[in-house]
Amino acid sequence: MWQAPIFAAFCLPTSLRSFGFAFLDSVLTCSDTMRLQHLPLAALVASTAAVNLYVSSYTYGEITSLKLSKSANGSYTLTTVATNNGSSPSPTWLEKDKYKDIVYGLDEGFTSPNGSLSSYKTSSSGVLTQIDRHLTLGGPVSSIVYNGGKGLAVAHYGGSALSSWAILETGGVKLLQTFPFTLTAPGTNPARQEAPHLHEALVDPTDSFIISPDLGADLLRVFTIDPKTSVLTPSTDFSTPPGSGPRHGAFLVTPSNTTYFFLVSELGNSVTSYRVTYGDKTLGFEEVFTSGIYGNQTIPDGAAAAEAVLSPDSKYLLTSSRNATLFQIPNFNPNNSTKIPSDTLQSWVIDHKTGKLTFHQLAPAGGSFPRQFSVNKAGTLAAVGLQESARVVIVERDVKDGTFGKFVAEIDVPGEVTSVIWDE
Template sequence: MHFSRLSLASLAASQVAAVTLWAASYGGAGLGDGGVTSLKLDKTGTGGYTLKQTSFLNGSTSCGAQSSWLTKDAWNNVIYCVDEAWGAANGSITSFHSSPSGSLTLFDKQISLGSPVSTVVYNGGAALAAAHYDTSAVTTWEILPSGGLKAMQVFRYKLTAPGTNPTRQDVPHEHEVILDPTGCFIVVPDLGADLLRIFAINKKTSMLSESSTFAVAPGSGPRHGTFLKTADATYLFVLSELSNTIASYSVAYTATGLSLTQVFISGAYGVGVEIPTGAGAAEAILSPDNKYLLTSERHVASFQIPNFDPKNSTTLPSDALIVWTIDHATGKLSNAQRAPAGGMNPRQFSVNAKGDLAAVGLQDDGRVVILERKKDGSFGDILASVMIAGSPTSVIWDE
């Protein structure tokens, strides 16, 4: 791992105009100011990259002190931000319009149940669903013509007894809302209950109905996931935080909903790779070409990377990003790469539409980095970085 300018060949493959990114960040005692930062990624005259802050909205006057997730609504050109609001009965979902410069303007804010940690727009831009971690709930929201929201449904859950890991599985913990490739279902990993909750979407009303649940191994703590649709099959990949495992499921569409069959499971650091003590699996996304599953691991300094200050020779600890090759015929995964994330606690990361750049929010470092993605699917150099206010939790591209 090293910092360098791109080669001419790599440059030709990575030509991009200036692009906007947005990052959400936690604030609070010892964390600084949380909120939403607008960033601009640009090329330099020498072929490198610069990443700069262009504006910042303090959470206390915008999204909230614990801004935890950003979603871009491609149908309505709106940015939704949720305030996790640690320990509070209520959080919020804030709606922003963006300007050509990337700056955001708040135009709607709705009070929600506490601890929203993920949102997804569904039914062709008609509605939004949210997962609520501490308040053990899923909520749905009508998207109004303005892009603002109106509350629709609340699904709340309880446990009859704590789970296998009673500290983390004291109550249900809904952690993500995942839209399936047909746009007909939403899957919600429940970290506390060791379930995948499956909801059917009514296309006329945007209402959800509870279709079924799928139990994962006790103590797994399913956190995040993503679907892959191939020419012949559909798969669901689920990353479990507590067991640090990644599993693949073949998906069958039935008269009553979705049927899942596990076809693969491995430790989340790689097939046959021992899981370091204290590790915590975080994000799972597909590469834009659908060839690779990309995941992140936290809380273990798997690498030492060069200092971002060229005058400082002290190396810095870094967690890992994992690249998995997907067998489209079976849904099974194989090891491709374990690479430095650019720092500690890569809670969430995203890849641009072209697939040659990844943006990583490093929660413990207060930094966002841009990583090169090579044609073989692997991560390469750190191309640019910037410190932002608070602890970054989510970073997305304006694409």
């Protein structure tokens, strides 16, 4: 099968400590191959590989479809191909169902007592077609598909709850359960821990447990999954340090079959590794490592740790932090000499034997408030959603040394960008 040529272009000031190069994989069908065989050489040289991304943003209530194209000369182009608005006033999270061509979108519901959950059918063009929409408890901010594609768990920050939904054959959903939580007294940080605030929904590697970091209660809330019904049952919760404010996490299973959980805590601005043990319908977490989110550097005032992503090769943990503009990067507009203040991304090397992390790189995120980012399947590109910059940037990753490299594409997206995901 003919494959698009692979090119790499790389250069960046050494002060940024970010050298990277990568490529965008192209997957062609047999019909594509036959068609290409009959194209002249000039047409092949001009051809591009493309992939769709979906972006949610506050303010305008839009879900924007982007197309990232890479030309034969190695340059990237990021363009808007569609918008889907009106049904979700405050989009906060997008989740691609790996079992179906479906995207689930959450609306945090800033303008009403309820949030909402919508299902969308994807397409090769990038256009999303809404399947259904349901009102939910307030403040949904994260979701995860579980039980082999049969269930969807939703974490509600403002609603202090977790909900579960049955995924239907149509790609739509039906409410199964709600689990509301309360506090008997405010936490160590009363301004942020006046109530439970579940910030993410995660499924463990065995697809047997749902885990939800609760920023308000300093807990990892744990639920068992009934494989027959997708019904969740609360299990034993795990306490994190008082005032740490657990936010997002990622699981890793090593080649020796040891499971680790990496947790980013927003209020404590920390990243922690836990060795995970399995009991009778319980999970155990043994701390093996903890560090400030900036490694050996002083945590800037006002910083707010955000995302945790495992690299596809499981060798690196990638994190982000907001509200601390440690970099001044060249303007994306070559005609504008004004520097852009940039918050940060971090890269950590994972020791598979111990679960410990080694701080590897501090890199610019491309703008302000990298609330969420995601990595393509090859691990060669990261799409970063910059909430306060109203921008999405694409940054290269060197899969050999795990560092973020240069910015290869960027585009302004209306509103406050809350998430950006790949459709590969």
